[in-house]
Amino acid sequence: MRVIVCKDYNEMSEKAFEVMKDVITKNPKAVLGLATGSSPEGLYKCMVRDHEENGTSYQDITTYNLDEYVGLPKNHPESYYTFMHKNLFDHIDIKEENTHLPSGSTQEEADAYEKQWDAVTCDLQLLGIGRNGHIGFNEPGTPFAQTTHIVDLTPSTIEANSRFFDHDINKVPKQAISMGIGSILKAKKILLVASGAEKADAVKAMIEGPATESCPASALQKHDDVVVVLDQAAAAGLDR
């Protein structure tokens, strides 16, 4: 893993953008795996700014998102569909038909998404990391070979995500449809961004701990092209 430590969230976003920009410049038809959440928002802002100022085009880019809540209508303000449109898709020239998010509540629907994913080669998979080391919605204990699946969210993830649902855990969906760790590892390159002290333990376990199902992100040690971009607070626990 290549680890880049930045002074703050903005620098982390700019560094991550450099990695992203390199991939889309080399291949304007790149397939990107995308994530939602606070971690990639700054990177998406950099992509939008670059599109507006430099005309970088996404016309031939295809995207696949990692996950979506089960049971929220597409146009719900907190759906990942809405997040992606609000933060990225509505501000660049990507074609709606080239954007993909998993949807549904059954394993058949999850398998159908994995089949679409298998039909392409992802050039860059973007990830955040949960406080418990989750990637996508792959919570601790998820087998590393797992493909797209329906997940029961853990209490810690429900609590963390309640900030988007009026801090009311009862409003947070209890399940999600998520690419698995096995799906994520199929990408050619992986870019993980993390900021803030609350991520420091998970970051340390991902990079310096053993590759174990109790820290899903530690599976990335098994991939040979991973770039991790951190701010100082998220990197604070590292032995370096």
Ligand code: F6R
């Ligand atoms: C989002 C996702 C999650 C988040 C993680 C961190 O698509 O798959 O794994 O990356 O929960 O979330 P933030 O960035 O909000 O701290």
